[in-house]
Amino acid sequence: MGQKTKSAGRPRRSNVRGENTRARLIDAALESFSTRSFHGTGTRDIAEAAGMSQAAMYVHYPTKEDLLYQISYDGHLEIEGVVLDAVARGSSPKEQLAEVMYDFTVWHARSHTRARVINYELGGLTPEHREEIATFRRRLEATMRRILVAGVEEGGFLVPDPSMTALALLSLGIDVSRWYRDNGRWTPEDIGERYRYLALRIALGLPQK
Amino acid sequence: MGQKTKSAGRPRRSNVRGENTRARLIDAALESFSTRSFHGTGTRDIAEAAGMSQAAMYVHYPTKEDLLYQISYDGHLEIEGVVLDAVARGSSPKEQLAEVMYDFTVWHARSHTRARVINYELGGLTPEHREEIATFRRRLEATMRRILVAGVEEGGFLVPDPSMTALALLSLGIDVSRWYRDNGRWTPEDIGERYRYLALRIALGLPQK
DNA sequence: CTCGTTAATAAGCACGCGCTCACATTATCT
């Protein structure tokens, strides 16, 4: 009672008709949030870049913040999928760490636009939405931590503080989205390979082939 | 000719009279930029937090962007000092890497407010100012790279790609400012020690004492 | 004491902001 009806609840998924329009809005918002930041982007900019009137945007998203929320939600869902797939492919902690680190890093380089928004623009979310995204991130940290703990228990890993080390490994991948530039000297795959190597050195402490 | 006189040139350092006032403005801007982002902060917010009228701010800084520039400039100068001091304290690449990584990380945790602004709000700078800050950052990367290259040449380090590894090591420290929270479970020194250890494992590949 | 400089203010200007409204058009369903 007395609750605002606006901007609450799950990401919307109404009929098919406006699907394409919504995708264009998301793309436009993504691009602008990434380069000019959430607060630096106007709703007019977004609508114009998506090729429609400003009011049309409000047909699909009730607030500008909802665009950011949708982007953040979808992005975190996607990363979670990437990471869980990578974990599933590995049959030992060492393999899992290698797979996760590679995919996580490659994703952050390849999708650096999206990654920048979902990592650095969370301050634009409402407290409720921010908290919802935070649980995604806690799950991610727990997944990484679990791999390290398993590796330690099986005897291969030497990791004195799995909690902080998990944070550090994720840090490496996340921060790629900050410094990565298209047309730089490395491809996302180059970086993924190097970072996988770094992760294994951190966990195993021995030079890897 | 035709150049805008405003917002150009080095950080200002006029007479002593307003020194304290300027410091208050910088502190207020720092706090607000850090939590609400550059574009999310109003000049009225800054002035009020600094305990003066909005117009008084313009006596000391010609634009809001100049506040950000001053913060960024001073911050990068400070980090550069921290890093160069650490390098000077080490008498071998291994010692230098250890010292730099510790101090760099501790600084980013301890000064996470400043660090967040100077790492994540650079998009608010004018292109000229942004470029000026970029040279600070290139120098920093070069310093780290030089340590790694020296360590490889002296035979102790196993680092296949010093450029990317230098970036990764700096990444680790920088990203601490993103996730660090006061009253968290670790002190800045805890994180510094752990990260020094990570750096040595990355460079040397062997478990360190 | 005078004069130029620095510091501070209250008021306000032009404009851009997020968002709404009344209304038109279009697609879908019965």
Place this chain on the structure above:
DNA sequence: AGATAATGTGAGCGCGTGCTTATTAACGAG
């Protein structure tokens, strides 16, 4: 075909934005 809901628009509202202006007070040097 006609009803219904979804999709789109132009105009505009109230307000907050960065910044300026006119003015006054305090200060330091000659």
